[in-house]
Amino acid sequence: MSGHLELRVYRYDPESGREPLMQDYEVPVTGGGMMLLDALNYVKWELDGTLTYRRSCREGVCGSDGVNINGVNGLACITPALGLKQPIEVRPLPGMRVIRDLVVDMTHFFEQYRSIKPWLQSSTPTPEHERLQTPEERSRLDGLYECILCACCSTSCPSYWWNGERFLGPATLLQAQRWVADSRDEATGERLDQLEDAFRLYRCHQIMNCMEACPKELNPTAAINSIKRSLIKRQA
Amino acid sequence: MPGLYAIGEAACVSVHGANRLGGNSLLEIVVFGRACGNQVMKRLREFRYHVPIDPDCWKPGVARVERWLDGGRRRGEKEGMHVAELRARMQTIMQEHFSVYRTEDVMREGVERLHELAGMMDDAFIEDGSHVFNTDLVEALELENLMGIARVTAASAVARTESRGAHAREDYPDRDDENWMRHSLGYIDDDSERLDYKPVRTKPMTVESFPPKARVY
Numbered sequence: 456m457s458g459h460l461e462l463r464v465y466r467y468d469p470e471s472g473r474e475p476l477m478q479d480y481e482v483p484v485t486g487g488g489m490m491l492l493d494a495l496n497y498v499k500w501e502l503d504g505t506l507t508y509r510r511s512c513r514e515g516v517c518g519s520d521g522v523n524i525n526g527v528n529g530l531a532c533i534t535p536a537l538g539l540k541q542p543i544e545v546r547p548l549p550g551m552r553v554i555r556d557l558v559v560d561m562t563h564f565f566e567q568y569r570s571i572k573p574w575l576q577s578s579t580p581t582p583e584h585e586r587l588q589t590p591e592e593r594s595r596l597d598g599l600y601e602c603i604l605c606a607c608c609s610t611s612c613p614s615y616w617w618n619g620e621r622f623l624g625p626a627t628l629l630q631a632q633r634w635v636a637d638s639r640d641e642a643t644g645e646r647l648d649q650l651e652d653a654f655r656l657y658r659c660h661q662i663m664n665c666m667e668a669c670p671k672e673l674n675p676t677a678a679i680n681s682i683k684r685s686l687i688k689r690q691a
Numbered sequence: 692m693p694g695l696y697a698i699g700e701a702a703c704v705s706v707h708g709a710n711r712l713g714g715n716s717l718l719e720i721v722v723f724g725r726a727c728g729n730q731v732m733k734r735l736r737e738f739r740y741h742v743p744i745d746p747d748c749w750k751p752g753v754a755r756v757e758r759w760l761d762g763g764r765r766r767g768e769k770e771g772m773h774v775a776e777l778r779a780r781m782q783t784i785m786q787e788h789f790s791v792y793r794t795e796d797v798m799r800e801g802v803e804r805l806h807e808l809a810g811m812m813d814d815a816f817i818e819d820g821s822h823v824f825n826t827d828l829v830e831a832l833e834l835e836n837l838m839g840i841a842r843v844t845a846a847s848a849v850a851r852t853e854s855r856g857a858h859a860r861e862d863y864p865d866r867d868d869e870n871w872m873r874h875s876l877g878y879i880d881d882d883s884e885r886l887d888y889k890p891v892r893t894k895p896m897t898v899e900s901f902p903p904k905a906r907v908y
Contacts, residue, residue, distance in 0.1 A: 470821050500775035504766075504818035504827040555824045 458484045460494055461542035464506065467553050475553070479542065491543065492520055492532040495557075507556035515670060518605035521548055522557050528607035528668040548610035550619060564606050567623050571631040571649070576642035592638035599633035599678060601671050602626065608665035608675050614658040622658035623650075625665035625675030632678040635685060644689075651686055694738070696731060698723045703874045705892040708903075709856025759831045763820040771814030774831045780808055781834075785841055789848055793860045798849045802884075805845050809838050809882075843877025846884035851875065868903060 460482045467475035480502060482494045492513055499506045508531070509519040515533035522531050523546040525539060536543070551559035577586075609615045609624035623631070631650055634640050650656045656679070665675040699719045700707070707715050766773055772780075788801025812835070819827035853867035854860045876887040894900045 468821060469823055499826075500773075500779070504773060504775065505821070507819075507824055507826050555821070558824050 463542040463544045465546040489536045491534045491536045494536050518603035521605040521607045528611045530670045550610050550616040567627045586639040588638050595636045607668045611664040611668040618658045621654035623655050629675040629678040632682050696727050698727045759817050762816050764816050774815050774834050777815050778834050794862050802845045842884050847875035
């Protein structure tokens with residue numbers, strides 16, 4: 456492998472007092488399996504130590520390096536660099552307050568996640584061993600439990616851009632459905648009560664950008680529809 | 692140090708042996724995390740207030756950070772390596788000298804090379820002088836920690852003349868429970884590595900002890 460990649464990266468340093476700008480870098484191709492994160496790391500480690508981004512596991516598990524790549528949200532670590540149109544434009548996740556360069560403020564996003572009480576709630580006494588599920592019950596969590604909260608979906612959602620203060624957004628709603636669907640959870644009613652709200656849930660208009668953006672190939676729109684169906688079902 | 696608690700490998704609770712398998716960390720979290728939390732609660736009931744501390748105790752921590760921020764410069768301006776280059780060299784040494792199969796000579800050379808590299812930490816620098824989300828600084832602090840860990844890992848690996856778990860020596864292929872069934876404790880005093888040992892606890896509190904036996908596949 457030879458040749459170079461052209462990168463155009465969003466830079467913003469709040470201490471400088473200057474407006475954000477796009478900065479160009481040239482990165483050598485190190486191999487066919489090179490990911491966008493490898494290119495960012497090259498910049499940071501070999502060219503410019505001030506470039507700032509989050510990263511950790513470098514294999515699509517931790518959800519730290521969600522960024523906007525040529526206009527599409529994704530994880531830098533599992534996005535092959537060679538297939539991307541150059542110059543590769545890398546920007547922070549859209550609609551979020553930028554702390555610095557590619558780092559956005561995730562506080563509100565995680566507060567919303569916390570608001571759905573993402574843990575098992577039960578009032579029956581704790582059994583001596585595990586709370587068991589049938590394979591069928593367990594399979595209802597497939598497509599939900601895999602979410603790594605990278606925020607690629609929520610920050611691609613126009614409804615979330617407009618009403619992110621009150622609309623929970625696709626990531627948090629998919630997580631909410633993960634607990635509604637859990638056969639061991641005994642707070643389904645309270646969970647649905649909390650979700651039944653014109654803003655928290657019903658700002659989803661099935662635009663489906665979330666599904667397009669999800670690096671784990673999940674379908675938050677489907678999860679949201681499941682919540683809506685559960686709400687309608689219990690009215691009947 | 693009273694009031695300082697640890698869980699995980701650092702706590703040396705003797706449950707894993709040398710072959711620390713993936714997923715074992717769950718045991719550390721669930722069992723020892725809880726036990727640790729319970730102990731902390733117990734202690735807090737007895738000691739309701741912080742013990743008085745030296746009013747200057749924050750200074751070394753701040754000095755550690757400011758050394759990097761004050762010494763910040765761009766590449767090529769002066770002697771010394773950017774922390775990323777120093778880290779890459781450290782990784783190479785660990786890979787070449789303390790890899791899967793180990794021998795005395797190769798490891799001794801690695802200890803030397805690491806020692807030399809650690810001496811270059813004083814001249815290492817970062818480029819980012821910002822006080823906002825400075826990941827260059829974070830990587831420098833991590834490198835300080837990693838360098839210490841690499842050095843005591845290297846020193847204890849050379850000293851351990853046996854094979855055990857992930858420590859596989861071609862010159863000492865067998866496990867030696869008589870001499871080496873003990874934890875290695877590593878220190879860095881006055882810039883040199885010092886080793887100490889502590890026994891493996893073989894007597895669980897609530898179940899029968901079971902003697903170690905050969906691990907065969």
